[in-house]
Amino acid sequence: MPTPPDRQRPDACPGAIAVHQAADGGLARVRVPGGTLTRAQLRALAKASADLGDGGLELTSRANVQIRALAAGAEVELARRLWDAGLLPSRTHERVRNIIASPLSDDQHLVDELDKALCAQPGLAGLPGRFLITVDDGRGDVSGLGGDIGLHGDALLLAGSDTGLRVSDPVGAVIRAALEFQAIRGDAWRLAEVPQGIERITARLGKPGRERIQVKPPSSRPIGRTGDVTVAAVPLGRLSGTQAQRLCEIVPWIRLTPWRSVVIPAVDIDTGLVTDPDSPWHGVTACAGRPGCAKSLADVRADAAAWVRTRKDRVAVHWSGCGRRCGKPAGQVVEMIATGNGYRRSE
Secondary structure, eight states, X not given: OOOOSOOOSOOOOOOSSSOEEETXXXXXXXXXXGGEEEXXXXXXXXXXXXXXXSSOEEEOTTSOEEEEEEOTTHHHHHHHHHHHTTSOSOTTTGGGOOEEEXXXXXXXXXXXXXXXXXXXXXGXXXXXXXXXXXXXXXXXXXXXXXXXXXXXXXXXXXXXXXXXXXXXXXXXHHHHHHHHHHHHOTTOSSGGGSTTHHHHHHHHHOOXXXXXXXXXXXXXXXXXXXXXXXXXEOGGGEEOHHHHHHHHHHOSEEEEOTTSEEEEESOOOOSSOBXXXXXXXXXXXXXXXXXXXXXXXSOHHHHHHXXXXXXXXXXXXXXXXXXXXXXXXXXXXXXXXXXXXXXXXXX
């Protein structure tokens, strides 16, 4: 696939230091590799949003956290707090620490090693903010999310496809692939945009085997009690300050998922999160919409909430305030796209 021609401006993907100026103020995106937050880190995020932003925490489709409505200059104090909480280990690499892991796996240690190795490479600080690494324990829940580099068990994926390479040093293999991508990417933001990029990187890393894993989009988003953990959906991906504080009081950690849900220890908890697998809230997502986004043509969150109240069945629907379709999750999902005169349905 040829590189898109419109890359004259720098990659403006927001971070925790270089925030995006939205209609409601500064928008900071805090990378959470692997999605795992300790109680202290969640508390620090909630307090930072209460003191500096709008009080809520937005969950993203890459299992990161966003804080909205920051006043001008508030990102300086936010960065200090994130540093103290261990959520900003590298000021130079903070936007490129995009690592999604299987939410129900026990591979956070591997994610931490990858994150440390990524930040230790000065040349990787210039990776685009959209660059994505996936770590899948073999169950296939995140390999289909379109990562630029992925681990599926011991298989190395590039641009979401199995290369045929099997790795004994997963951290080293991912870092080598990232360095190769940085060397050949030109002005591309994603590996899939680099002509023959998969083949060129694969050839530099080794000789592929014959068998290939067929990577498919995730077909399900777990919800409810699973073993000794509970997966709880966060309606429209927004944790209120009250919900975040309640979680801090009860659980020692949470793990964010790419489906804007959270994995927590299996405890009885009343937070307004959704744990019923049959709830119509399950699978409903939305972009920021009005008033937070100046480009949005509708208050999509209010419209989505009103729609959910009329439903009894479960349908995966993403509500978009404009044709950019920000935040659309991977996989089969119905889209409701604002037109300025209602919504256009797309499947």
